[in-house]
Amino acid sequence: MVINILFTIMFVLGVNYLINYQLRIKKAADLSKDTLFPNIDDEFSSILLPIEWKEMEPLAKNTKSYQYVKWGTIIALVLLTVLLWIVLATDWLGSSFLSIVYLFIVIISSIKHRGNLFILSKGIILNGKFYSSNQIKYYQIEKIVRWHELYGLDDRLNNAYKMTFKIKKELFPPNYIVVKDADYLERMILLLDEQGIPGIKEIEQANSSVGNFTTKS
Structure with missing residues (x-):
């Protein structure tokens, strides 16, 4: 009985996460129409996304990645509902608790949009989520040289250059992106500086893991 209640709570939290994630991506797609950077193909291709290091793509509702999140969310909700029904209607959970939890996590984590970074006039979109300028504590840039x-x-x-954003009150900060072109990086820094977002630039020396820091205010 207690296990069923715990799984029901997990189900509610999981459904809430999936719905909020899909709505977040939808909002980001709408806001990305007013992006200041990137806009042209060369700017998109200058940004690499971990872990597969694919070049960034536009965030639009007709892209494969967006459609994957849209329809994947629906399928995931159906699967979670079926899983909940099986758990409540049978004693499967009692005998296979770890397997059920693992399957639950796999379903939830499989709905994920490709990474991205869009700079707007009053904030950024990072990995499909909008952050206003005052939500960003600072950004950090590290040059990827030997020993990095x-x-x-x-x-x-x-x-190239690793760019990481520190978000206020964010327990798990978003992933970083990598910028290949120094000229485009300078353009990004200028746009962030215009919003008053502070930055730390770290250039690691070839023979040392200790970097030089320059704080931008």
Whole structure:
């Protein structure tokens, strides 16, 4: 009985997460129409996304990634509902608790949009979520040179720039992105500075893991 209640709570939390995630992506797609960067193909291709290091794509409702989230959310909700019915109607949960929880996590985590970074006039869209300028504590830039954790993982990463954003009151910060082109990076820095978002630039030396820091205000 207690296990059934716990799983029901997990179900409610999971459904809430999936619905909010889909709505978040929808809002981001609407806002991305007013993006300042990136706009052209070269700007999109200059941004690489972990972990597969694919080039960034536009965030639009007709893209495969958006449609995957849209229809994947519906399918996931159906699967979770069926799973809940099986758990409540049978004693499967009692004998296979870990398997049920694992299946639950797999369904939830499978609905994920590709990463992205859009700079707007009053904030950014990072990995499908909008953050206003005052929500961003700072951004950090690290040049990917020898001894950097990303150096050598892909030839395109070498001597590129890792950009990470620190979000206020965010327990699990969004993933970083990598910018290949220094000119486009300067353009991004200028747009962020215009919003008053502070930045830290770290250039790691080839023979040392200690970087030089420059704070932008």
